[in-house]
Structures are given as structure tokens and as C-alpha cells.
Amino acid sequence: MSTMCEYPLKRTQNYPSLINNKMRYYIIEEPDIHYESIDEEDENYDNSAQNVILNEIEEEPDAYENSPCYSESIVESYPIYDENDRQRSEKIVVIPRKLLVPIRNQRFLSKGNFSLDKKMLLLSGPCHMNWNDYHRLSVIHAFMDNLEQDFPSVCTTVTIGHSLEGRELKVLKISNSDASNASVWLDAGIHAREWIAPAVATYIADHLARNFNNLPQSVTNKDWYFLPVFNPDGYEYSHTKERMWRKNRAWHGGQCVGVDLNRNFSYGWGGKGSSDIPTNAFYRGPEPFSEPESCAVRDVLLNSGIRFKIYITLHSYGQVIIFPFAFRDELCPDYVRLLEGATAMSKAIYETTGNTYKVGISRDVMYGAAGTSNDWSYGAAEIPYCYLIELRSKQHKFKLPRQEIEETGKEILSCVKTLMEFVDNYTESKIGEEKSEEEITISP
Incomplete structure (x- = not known):
């Protein structure tokens, strides 16, 4: 050559x-x-x-x-x-x-x-890194490395696996290393074309890293794990080849490429809202966890020894906050608690920017879906608080103007902070109720 x-x-x-x-x-x-x-x-x-x-x-x-x-x-x-x-x-x-x-x-x-x-x-x-535009994978990963370098006392990066095409699945941990902390997982970009999701994830991570010591206790008493780009191959493909690409870049025979990673999780896999046809946008893959990306996240949430209390996954579009279940009509056992949390989050968004986000289970506010990461995190990994947030906007759909990135980041940051406070307050109130019941039981 x-x-x-x-x-x-x-x-x-x-x-x-x-x-x-x-x-x-x-x-x-x-x-x-x-x-x-x-x-x-x-x-x-x-x-x-x-x-x-x-x-x-x-x-x-x-x-x-x-x-x-x-x-x-x-x-x-x-x-x-x-x-x-x-x-x-x-x-x-x-x-x-x-x-x-x-x-x-x-x-x-x-x-x-x-x-x-x-x-x-x-x-x-x-x-x-800035939030005036959408950035490529290399910029996002460099941003995460910069946070680790600039704030070594609270930031650590780790690669939890690699995509089918060999790209890193890079996670940023933000923590004060207190052993009593609860753990929060926040991922984005599982669908390639939803560019606003990684942008908002990095916005929140940046705010936490730069202001960690001055944030409320409900934020600092958590270990935060950010995976801004769940689907790096698809994300890059959407930037270089096809803007509306959704799936990853796996090939399982035939003439079509790609698996919908948010239909590839085992909980409820194969049900309505997914497809066994590779050409379909909701193609679930040949079997649960057939993809390296979903396997990598599964292994962290289920097998790493980290006990996660909160799971958040960012998507677009629709302006809704969803909690389990998406694959069936029956309400989950914690429906009331999760609804209260989602309502508090929606209220925080409205008070921040005036935007309204609907709340509910997927079949009520959007459509049913089987094999999702949110259902699996709640049903299989047994994470108590699991939320899928569909970001802006109904008007622009997947092509949200870059001028709205920062404002979207602000409203979801407020939403996430409110959830942390809700979780802590709910836990304390439950402990108080349990103590009261014990006192009643042992009283003469």
C-alpha cells in the first residue's frame, strides 16, 4: 500500500x-x-x-x-x-x-x-464536550475519560464489554466510595437513532461529577453507573450511514442486519411487541441475550455483586415515564409505589421547564413490548425502582433540534434528582411503618 x-x-x-x-x-x-x-x-x-x-x-x-x-x-x-x-x-x-x-x-x-x-x-x-450539538462515540468516550482524569476522587471508567464490531461498552462510575451507598444504573442509546438519550445521560453525568460535593445527600449517598451509549455500533452507523437506524449491527442470517436490543432481554422475551422476523424493526434476536451488548449489561446488573436499587433507561421520543410491566397487562406488585415515583418525576419536569410527561405502564401510555431491559431489571434482576423515560419530543420525533439538548438535560436532571429524594423518603417511611408494627406486636 x-x-x-x-x-x-x-x-x-x-x-x-x-x-x-x-x-x-x-x-x-x-x-x-x-x-x-x-x-x-x-x-x-x-x-x-x-x-x-x-x-x-x-x-x-x-x-x-x-x-x-x-x-x-x-x-x-x-x-x-x-x-x-x-x-x-x-x-x-x-x-x-x-x-x-x-x-x-x-x-x-x-x-x-x-x-x-x-x-x-x-x-x-x-x-x-458540550450540549450544543450531538456528538460521536469517540467524543463521548473521551468526555468520560476526562471526567475520570479531572475528578479522580469520584469518577472511574470501566469497560464492561464490547459490541459485536468491537467497540467499547464504557461505563462511568461516580461515587464517594461510601460502603453504605445504594447503587443507581442509568443507560441510554440502546436504540441508535435516539441521539438525545446519550446527550442527556452525559449532561447528568457531567453535572454530578463537577458538583458532587455540593449536591443533596439523596444524590451523594448513591453510587452512580452511567452507560451513555448502550448500542455503540448502531449509534455510529446512525451518524455515518443511516440516521434512522434503530437496532445493533448483528447478522443472524438472511439479508437484513440488526437486533433490537430492547427486545433481547429474557424477561417476557418472545411476547407481543417483538418480532421473530429479522427485517422487522423490533426483531428480538434468535434467543434471549443473543447479543454481546445485552449480555454485558445483564452481567453487571445481575452477576457483578453490586446491589442496584434504581434502574433508569433513557429513550426517545414521546415524553412519558414508564415502569414495569411492558410485556403484559397485569400490574406489577409495586405498581402504586412506582406510580408515585413516576408522578413525582413528572411534576419535577413540569416545574423545571413547563413540559408535561405522562406516567404509567407501557400498554397504557404507549404500546406493549416484550423482552425489554426495564422489565428484566425489575423482574429478573429484582431492582426495586425501574423507569424508562421517553424524552422529547412529539413534534420533532427522533430528530430533536440540537438547540433543545441542554434544556432537555436540565428537566431530566431535575427529574432524576427528585427520584433519588423520593426513594430515600419512601425507604425511611417504610422503615418507620415496620418499626411501628413491631411496637404494636410486642406491646402488652
Whole structure:
């Protein structure tokens, strides 16, 4: 394969030791890409941004997992940001798997024609997380790593598994490490096209990490586990190929790809609201937990030794708060308690932004569904408080404008905080009732 860059690339096996661990680096997710040079006189040249034009090609760049490349010759001319002081610094960028992203208008040997509808603009400047736009998987994972680095006393990241295509299922834990803490699980992005869900999950995680010591006790007495992107393969596919993609990218024969991960859990698997037809959007897979993504979450919730008290899964759209069961009409044993919690959450949202969220079981406010993570978390993992929140909006459906991301984050943050307070108060009241009953029993 011909060299892709003007400058020579040097291979090394100990590249991590050469890199300042405070440095940010960026990965091109797509394997089949080709860098194009752009002329300063060209109408697509952006003098204010560090950008590069990419086109898909047949060949894969000459960079592999176990044989990473890095360029020694551009150490002094590759600007990135140091995350500690946000000041521009000159550092080297590593290529863990694919080719590295070049600096501002970096010229390459290979130049070809490109069209505006085929090109992909990629900023190679600082990859700073914000909630003014929807971000790719690499940005979200880098954000989680940054929180761990900036707030090491409360933040830890861990990979609980990998997707079918090898992407990390990365979890962020936020905790003061008190042994008496209850545990909260919050996931998002189980359906690829629901971009607002990972955005809101990261918004909440960011708020907790940055303000943990000043938050109410009902928040700080919990160990928080965030999985912002449950379905990383589908999420990336929805960004690069098909915006409305829902499922993961598994193939189980036939001509269609993808399993609906929220129909792949064992509790109620195979019932109404799911399909055994691979071409169907609700295809449940050939068997329960046939997918590595659902298996990874199952193993944490059921087999990790962590006793979870609260399970929250973020979806879109519809503005409803749902609790078990979704796969059958019968009410769950804790219906009243879960309804009270959902009502408190809905009220908190209304008081924050004026938006209304319906509450109830799935069949009452939406539709029935079998094999869902929420039903399984309650019925199989025996987590007492399980809620599925369908975010905004009825008007825009899955394509919520980015201008509404932050406000959606604020209303769901308020909703989640209220749930924590409700859980603590309900637990205390139940303990008080039990003590009163004991006193009545033993009284003469």
C-alpha cells in the first residue's frame, strides 16, 4: 500500500510511553477513509478551523491495532489542547487503530476530486464536550475519560464489554466510595437513532461529577453507573450511514442486519411487541441475550455483586415515564409505589421547564413490548425502582433540534434528582411503618 502522508510515518510498539497522559487525541472511527488535500483558494477551505476532508475508499489505511503509527516529524506543528488549562500546546497525536487526524489544512500526497455531498468534515481541534450539538462515540468516550482524569476522587471508567464490531461498552462510575451507598444504573442509546438519550445521560453525568460535593445527600449517598451509549455500533452507523437506524449491527442470517436490543432481554422475551422476523424493526434476536451488548449489561446488573436499587433507561421520543410491566397487562406488585415515583418525576419536569410527561405502564401510555431491559431489571434482576423515560419530543420525533439538548438535560436532571429524594423518603417511611408494627406486636 502506498504511503498516505507526505511526511514519513514511524512505527513503535511502546507509543503510550511517548505520550503525555494529559494530552487529548482523536481517532477516526471509519476504517475506509482517504485524506484529501485542500487548496487555500478553494471555496471549501476554512481558515478559522482545523479541518480535513475525507472520502470513503476501498482500501484500509496502513495502521493496525497492534502496530500503531505515529509521526515524529510533526511534533512541533500539531496543535491540540491541554485539558487542564485549556491552553493551546504543541503535542504529538497517536494512532491507536486508524489513521490520525491531520492538522489545519495538512497536505497529503493523494489528491482526488470530492463533492460536498460526499465529504465529511472533521475538526481536529480540541474535542470539548458540550450540549450544543450531538456528538460521536469517540467524543463521548473521551468526555468520560476526562471526567475520570479531572475528578479522580469520584469518577472511574470501566469497560464492561464490547459490541459485536468491537467497540467499547464504557461505563462511568461516580461515587464517594461510601460502603453504605445504594447503587443507581442509568443507560441510554440502546436504540441508535435516539441521539438525545446519550446527550442527556452525559449532561447528568457531567453535572454530578463537577458538583458532587455540593449536591443533596439523596444524590451523594448513591453510587452512580452511567452507560451513555448502550448500542455503540448502531449509534455510529446512525451518524455515518443511516440516521434512522434503530437496532445493533448483528447478522443472524438472511439479508437484513440488526437486533433490537430492547427486545433481547429474557424477561417476557418472545411476547407481543417483538418480532421473530429479522427485517422487522423490533426483531428480538434468535434467543434471549443473543447479543454481546445485552449480555454485558445483564452481567453487571445481575452477576457483578453490586446491589442496584434504581434502574433508569433513557429513550426517545414521546415524553412519558414508564415502569414495569411492558410485556403484559397485569400490574406489577409495586405498581402504586412506582406510580408515585413516576408522578413525582413528572411534576419535577413540569416545574423545571413547563413540559408535561405522562406516567404509567407501557400498554397504557404507549404500546406493549416484550423482552425489554426495564422489565428484566425489575423482574429478573429484582431492582426495586425501574423507569424508562421517553424524552422529547412529539413534534420533532427522533430528530430533536440540537438547540433543545441542554434544556432537555436540565428537566431530566431535575427529574432524576427528585427520584433519588423520593426513594430515600419512601425507604425511611417504610422503615418507620415496620418499626411501628413491631411496637404494636410486642406491646402488652
